[in-house]
Amino acid sequence: MVSEKKFKPKFPLTEKERKLLSLVDTNEEEITDLLQKLVQIESLNLSEFQYWDNREIFKYTKKIMEETGLKTEMFEVPFISKKKNEFYYNLIASLEGSAKGKTLQFNGHLDIVPYNKDNWDEETPPIGGVIKDGKLYGRGSIDMKAGIACQIMAMKLLKESGEKFKGKxxxxxxxxxxTHGAYGSAYMTKHHLEAINADATIISEPSIWHPLASPNIGMGEKGPHWLKFTFYGVAGHGSWPKEKSNAINKATRFMVNAKRKLKIPKRKPPITKWQSLKQLIARVGFTGYREMRKFKPEKLPLDKDKRDSGILYRTTYSFNDIKAGIKTNIIPDKCDLDVDFRTMPGLKSQELFDSLVKYCSKLKYRIELPEGYTNLQHDDSRFKDKPVDVDLSILTIGEGSATNPNSEFGKVIRNAFTAVYETSPIFSYGTGFSDGGNMREAGMKDIFVFGPGGRNAHNANEYADLSTLKDITKLYLLIAYRYLNS
Ligand SMILES: [Zn+2]
Known part of the structure; x- marks a missing residue:
């Protein structure tokens, strides 16, 4: 573990706050118990199109919130099958203050990704919640039932403390x-925005970078554009090869030329490389920074790629799924290629599509876009009477987004963070998706993502590091107390 430099907080804990936060120390065991219970209820998310009944975990969570004396509301969201007994829940639990004021929202996802039991150690099974050497093992432990347990405890302790606050x-x-929130964040922002449109939101996804011990504050994320390109060719006998109308050849040309010829507009990152470096050095010092640079994750012999932090500062793409062909001696007339684009915050989906259309024009491919988007080729006479070479369809789409860390709420987080951890905060943004993307897209303000630490999210032997839970719970509690009294 890299040691972090101590830092004098600008707004240190008051005596009252110290007493409030000491409740977390006395209830530490309960946070672990709660996490264990949540891990022991299997709440799989197989895919957007495959139903898995996860009602048990929602009913359990509703029950604990009600036992704490909170008001709850369940929203039923119909599954795509429209079968009566197939639906998903969203749950909102609330704690009202003693006067009118702002609404602060905690948020977490109760679903977990599937697992392959054979890859897990026998003594720490995926749905076991086994505790070993200060770690709690299980699928979903760190992503993200640990963060949820901490937020539930922060709410519960604020209620039990009897401390006054305004708002909700x-x-x-x-x-x-x-699977990007079709029945959760995307649905609720579309159909029940009034219920979730808080003044500020904290999502408790894990955010501790190994080998650090305290979290970084996520203030934004890149936008996933999962696109399917269907290339069309002409079938024929394999003994008479076709160079230009073999659908696999067409897709290959598209892939190999992209690096040189596909020009996606650049965007200024929400936080520059230099700002990130400055924040990191403020936290760990030069020695710590040198130590961190020495840290090398295990690498497989076939892995020839260097770790490149530069990907954070540009839109990226990865060709991840390709399907074509029916038989060795038949030229394929169709090839499906799935590409995972991750766009920079500030880049519109239409701008990405424009660059793909321009690229296809360079390759002399006529491309069709999904409905609702402008296609630059439609004004280009060269492609007017040509058959379509490639169809683009959307698998998942969301634009990148970021919250201003210098907002009023950003400052509350910054000051609470330094008061709890006595080290300086690091604001950052991520390459992956969180529900925050859908919330920002719906116009919700002040959304930050930070939570406890652990490792192997989505991998075998996933665990939550129990030593990080207490401080995160304190941080949530202090932020709620200060923000709702400001
Ligand atoms: Zn997650």
């Missing part, structure tokens, strides 16, 4: 972040 603290549990 609410927690929103979603069912399907792992």
């Amino acid at each position: 603290l609410q927690m929103w549990f979603t069912p399907d972040e792992e």
Whole structure:
């Protein structure tokens, strides 16, 4: 573990706050117990199109929130099958203050990704919640039932402390972040925005970078554009090869030329490389920074790629799924290629599509876009009477987004963070999706992502590091107390 430099907080804990936070120390065991219970209820998310009944975990969560004396509301979201007994829940639990004021929202997803039991150690099974050497093992332990347990405890302790505050603290549990929120964040922002449109939101996804011990504050994320390109060719006998109309050849040309010829507009990152470096050095010092640079994750012999932090600062793409062909001696007339684009915050989907259309024009491919988007080729006479070479369809789409860390709420987080951890905060943004993307897209403000630490999210032997839970719970509690009294 890299040691972190101590830092004098600008707004240190008051005596009252110290007493409030000491409740977390006395209830530490309960956080672990709660996490264990949540891990022991299997709440799989198989896919957006495959139903898995996860009602048990929502009913359990509702029960604990009600036992704490919070008001709850369940929203039923119909599954795509429209079968009566197939639906998902969103749960909102709320705690009202003693006067009118702002609403602060906690948020977490209760779903977990599937697992292959054979890859897990026998003594730490995926749905076991086994505790060993200060770690709690299980699928979903760190992503993200640990963060949820901490937020539930922070709410509970604020209630039990009897401390006065204004406005409202609410927690929103979603069912399907792992498949981008079709029944959770995307659905609720579209159909029940009034219920979740808080003044500020904290999502408790894990955010501790190994080998650090305290979290970084996520203030934004890149936008997933999962696109399917269907290339069309002409079938024929394999003994008479076709160079230009073999659908696999067409897709190959598209892939190999992209690096040189596909020009996606650049965007200024929400936080520059230099700002990130400055924040990191403020936290760990030069020695710590040198130590961190020495840290090398295990690498497989076939892995020839260097770790490149530069990907954070540009839109990226990866060719991840390709299907074509029916038989060795038949030229394929169709080839499906799935590409995972991750766009920079500030880049519009239409701008990405424009660059793909321009690229296809360079390759002399006529491309069709999904409905609702402008296609630059439609004004280009060269492609007017040509048959379509490639169809683009959308698998998942969301634009990148970021929250201003210098907002009023950003400052509350910054000051609470330094008061709890006595080290300086690091604001950052991520390459992956969180429910925050859908919330920002719906116009919700002040959304930050930070939570406890652990490792192997989505991998075998996933665990939550129990030593990080207490401080995160304190941080949530202090932020709620200060923000709702400001
Ligand atoms: Zn997650």
